Amino acid sequence: MHDIVVYIQSYLDPNVKLTPGAAGNWFWATVYILLVFVGLSIAVIAMNWLERKILAHMQVRLGPMRVGPHGLLQPIADALKLLLKEDIMPAEADKLVFWVAPFIVVLAAFTVFVVVPFGPTHAITDMNIGVLFMLGVSSLAVLGIVTAGWASNSHYPLIGALRSSAQMVSYEVAMGLAVVSVILMTSLHGIGLYGVGGPSVADTGTLSMIGIVQAQLEQQEWFIFKFFPLGLIGFFIFAVAMVAETNRAPFDLPEAESELTAGFHTEYSGFRWSLFFLAEYSAMIAVSSIAVTLWLGGWLRPFPNALAGTGWDFFFSLFPGITFLFLGGLCFFSASRMPKHAFFRTQTIGLAGFGATLALIGVVLFFPGVRERVGDIFWFSAKVAAFMYLYIWYRGTFPRYRFDQLMRVGWKVLLPTGFALLILTALLGFVEPPVAAWLRGVL
Amino acid sequence: MNPPVATPFFFYLLSATVLIGGVLVITRKNAVHCALALITALLAQAGLYLMLYAPFVAGVQIILYAGGIMVLFLFVIMLISIERSQKERQFNKQWLIGIAVAAALGGLLIAVYTKGKSLFPEGHLTYAEAGNTQGIADLLYGQYSGTYMFAFEIASLLLLVAIIGAVVMAKKRI
Numbered sequence: 156m157h158d159i160v161v162y163i164q165s166y167l168d169p170n171v172k173l174t175p176g177a178a179g180n181w182f183w184a185t186v187y188i189l190l191v192f193v194g195l196s197i198a199v200i201a202m203n204w205l206e207r208k209i210l211a212h213m214q215v216r217l218g219p220m221r222v223g224p225h226g227l228l229q230p231i232a233d234a235l236k237l238l239l240k241e242d243i244m245p246a247e248a249d250k251l252v253f254w255v256a257p258f259i260v261v262l263a264a265f266t267v268f269v270v271v272p273f274g275p276t277h278a279i280t281d282m283n284i285g286v287l288f289m290l291g292v293s294s295l296a297v298l299g300i301v302t303a304g305w306a307s308n309s310h311y312p313l314i315g316a317l318r319s320s321a322q323m324v325s326y327e328v329a330m331g332l333a334v335v336s337v338i339l340m341t342s343l344h345g346i347g348l349y350g351v352g353g354p355s356v357a358d359t360g361t362l363s364m365i366g367i368v369q370a371q372l373e374q375q376e377w378f379i380f381k382f383f384p385l386g387l388i389g390f391f392i393f394a395v396a397m398v399a400e401t402n403r404a405p406f407d408l409p410e411a412e413s414e415l416t417a418g419f420h421t422e423y424s425g426f427r428w429s430l431f432f433l434a435e436y437s438a439m440i441a442v443s444s445i446a447v448t449l450w451l452g453g454w455l456r457p458f459p460n461a462l463a464g465t466g467w468d469f470f471f472s473l474f475p476g477i478t479f480l481f482l483g484g485l486c487f488f489s490a491s492r493m494p495k496h497a498f499f500r501t502q503t504i505g506l507a508g509f510g511a512t513l514a515l516i517g518v519v520l521f522f523p524g525v526r527e528r529v530g531d532i533f534w535f536s537a538k539v540a541a542f543m544y545l546y547i548w549y550r551g552t553f554p555r556y557r558f559d560q561l562m563r564v565g566w567k568v569l570l571p572t573g574f575a576l577l578i579l580t581a582l583l584g585f586v587e588p589p590v591a592a593w594l595r596g597v598l
Numbered sequence: 599m600n601p602p603v604a605t606p607f608f609f610y611l612l613s614a615t616v617l618i619g620g621v622l623v624i625t626r627k628n629a630v631h632c633a634l635a636l637i638t639a640l641l642a643q644a645g646l647y648l649m650l651y652a653p654f655v656a657g658v659q660i661i662l663y664a665g666g667i668m669v670l671f672l673f674v675i676m677l678i679s680i681e682r683s684q685k686e687r688q689f690n691k692q693w694l695i696g697i698a699v700a701a702a703l704g705g706l707l708i709a710v711y712t713k714g715k716s717l718f719p720e721g722h723l724t725y726a727e728a729g730n731t732q733g734i735a736d737l738l739y740g741q742y743s744g745t746y747m748f749a750f751e752i753a754s755l756l757l758l759v760a761i762i763g764a765v766v767m768a769k770k771r772i
Contacts, residue, residue, distance in 0.1 A: 252630065283731055287657035294665030298637060301669065305630060305676045313676065320673050324666065362654075362731055 174365070176269070176280020187279045191268050199436040203230040206547050213551035224506035225489065240425035245307060248422065252306035257423070257430035259299030264434040267292050267441040272364045274454045274531030285364035286334055289445055290327075293400070296438060297323040300402075300409070303431070304419035315418025318558065319409035322399055325565040330396035332573030333389040336580040337449045338362060340378050340386070341370040343584030368453035375460045379450040382583045388576050390450040392569050394545075397442040399565065401435065403546055405553035406561060443542035444535070451538050454531035472526045475533035479517030486510025609649060615642035627688055629675045633668060640664045654731040 159182075166180045175183035204219070204227065211218025219226025244253060270285040272278040282288050297320050304316020342360030361367060371377055379390045399406040402418075410418030420431045447453060456471045490506040493499050519525055556564070619639030623632045640663045647656035710717065738750050 249628075249630070252634065255634075282653060284653045284657040287654070287661065291657050291660035291665055294661060294669075297665070297669050298672070301672050301676065302630070302634065305672070317673065317676070320669055324669055324673075327666075 172276060174272075174276055174278045174281045176278070184279060187277075188269075191271075191279060192265070195265070195268065195437055195440065196433075198440060199433055200230045200234075202436050202439075202543055203233070203432075205543075206550075209544070209547045210551050213548075224493065224502040224509075227506070227509065234429065237425055237429040242425040242427060243422075245309065245422050247308045249306040249308065252302050253422075256299045256303035256306055257427045257434070259302065260296050260434040261299075261430045263292055263296040263299065264437040264441060268437075270364050271441070271444045272368060272448060272453055273535050275365060275369070277454070277532055278365060281363055281365045284362050286338065286362050286367070286445070286449070289364070289441070290331065290334065293438060293441055294323070294327055296434065299434075300419050303423070307419075307422035309422055311415045311417075311421045312419050315409045315415045315421070319402060319419055322402070322406065322409065322561060322565075325562060326396040326399040326569070329392055329565060329569035329573045330400065332570070332577055333392040333396070334445075334449065336385070336389045336573075336577050337367065337378050339577070339580050339584065340381050341367055343580075364448050364453075368448055368455065371452050372455060372459060377450060377452040377455075382580060385576060385580050385583065386450065388572065389580075390446070392573055392576070393446055393450070395564070395569060397446060398546070398549060399561070401439045401442055401546075403439065404550035405555050407555060408558055408561060439543065439546055440539060443539045443546075446542060447535060447538040453538075454535040456530060456534050472530050473521070475529050476517045476520035476526070478533070478537075479513050479520060481517075483510045483512075483514030483517055486513060608645070612642045612645040612649070615639065616646070629678060630672065633671050633675055636671075637664050637668050640668065654734055 162180070163182050166175060166178055166183045175187055207229070208218045208226070219229040222229045222232045244250065267289050269279045270282050270288055272281070272285075300323075301316045301320045304312040304314075304319070307313070338360055340360075361370065367378075374381070377386075379386045398404075402409045408418075409415075410420070415421070420428055423431060456474075458467075462471075486506055487510045490503050490510060493503040493506065520529060616639045619635045619642065622635035623639065626632045626635060640659065644656040644659040644664070647653075647659060738746055
């Protein structure tokens with residue numbers, strides 16, 4: 156018993172600057188896995204509600220309003236409905252493959268989070284091949300989609316699956332090129348064109364997710380700003396490709412509801428369908444976290460070098476608590492505006508209670524011990540949340556692409572740009588200081 | 599305190615998965631099932647690479663084979679009518695030659711297993727897990743140790759030829 160306690164406490168030693176996976180601590184690795192799993196489920200539920208609300212408000216509707224105050228309990232009601240629904244398997248379907256396909260998609264979507272760095276130590280593990288692992292495992296999701304479409308033995312799902320696999324394979328190439336340019340940047344400390352400091356010799360780069368963020372900290376700039384505008388272009392390629400990878404609007408041809416009913420998951424219902432839903436949203440979070448890690452400085456707070464010092468550290472560490480207090484205040488404000496009829500009393504009390512819970516979390520986040528530990532997780536999540544909002548925004552604004560347009564964008568625009576980007580990144584990294592000074596003068 | 603992950607248990611588990619997957623690829627009638635079995639085998643093989651402390655090779659195995667090539671395989675297979683392939687004869691009747699080849703390969707396996715120590719020089723792991731990717735890059739492009747660059751580039755040229763060949767054969771007018 157004592158050994159176990161010592162084992163558990165050994166990781167809590169402040170000298171341990173490793174992720175639980177890298178430290179080889181089984182207990183904390185399991186805890187982190189559970190935390191990530193629970194956090195992800197909550198994020199998917201929140202995302203479900205937010206997407207409907209934000210889309211509705213963009214289209215001048217109210218969205219869900221009936222179940223709970225402002226429809227807050229709607230996702231839970233939906234989840235219950237899905238669990239209780241009859242699970243239909245088409246008579247002519249390939250039983251085994253039909254059964255296994257949702258699990259492939261969910262496994263691929265969740266396994267990716269093993270390497271997502273929520274902070275320098277807040278990741279399940281750190282791999283030498285972090286980015287490769289994320290890209291590889293998330294590319295396995297397409298297998299589940301293809302098999303789901305095929306196993307349904309129906310026309311719409313098959314067409315959806317074919318579209319999906321063609322789309323995902325095409326955009327993966329451009330995505331990979333953008334990622335490779337970032338990996339090059341981790342090794343190029345050089346003066347380059349717009350680089351800040353550092354010798355102009357290339358060092359060894361890294362593929363590890365934590366290593367990439369640390370490289371951005373060392374080079375004192377997010378990679379989106381490195382070699383301007385190259386980092387920005389790479390980020391743009393990735394931002395377009397990641398929407399196509401996750402089959403979201405405006406690239407949602409595989410599940411275009413006006414053409415294919417629901418695409419590859421037309422024949423799925425109940426629990427199996429909810430697995431696809433879960434996988435889609437966690438895949439969105441996963442690719443957003445790749446983008447955040449590679450270009451937007453991962454867990455780093457804004458200006459970690461320019462605004463360094465304990466004062467600024469204290470200032471930025473207040474943000475998580477303030478955010479939750481603000482959300483709680485918003486709930487109280489809404490509760491005060493609820494109709495004063497007896498019919499709405501339960502909802503008003505519920506909303507106030509929800510606000511109180513959020514405010515309580517906010518207060519807890521102000522405690523010094525908590526404050527210092529959650530800062531990196533907060534900034535990472537905030538950046539990912541911005542991407543999630545973008546996803547909803549795209550869906551609310553862009554019309555759907557035609558399939559030939561989609562392929563043209565993938566192969567004829569993004570791919571050549573990606574190649575040019577890669578070559579230019581490699582070139583700029585080795586520009587000698589005098590040449591760089593001259594180039595800066597010319598530009 | 600921390601038991602190593604690369605235990606014999608995992609080796610046997612992964613090897614068994616590879617073997618079962620391989621057998622299923624041959625014996626299943628439905629081509630899609632074959633492809634899924636092949637994917638399982640390839641993924642287990644990636645696990646074996648991980649056990650050899652070669653995470654980069656494992657990652658490339660997953661991205662290229664399981665995620666890339668097999669998706670295209672499935673893409674093509676899905677469009678083939680299953681009813682026809684179900685009726686076709688799966689094995690030809692060349693069992694005499696088959697047994698001969700199997701016996702020869704089995705003999706080779708036994709020979710390697712029994713005399714392996716004297717046949718192959720004993721090797722040691724050069725690169726630890728932490729530097730595997732960098733190690734491979736060093737072997738390919740390193741200033742002094744990059745001995746495999748030529749072979750690597752030639753292999754990529756071969757792939758390019760295959761791609762151009764496919765385009766030439768598929769398109770009448772280019």
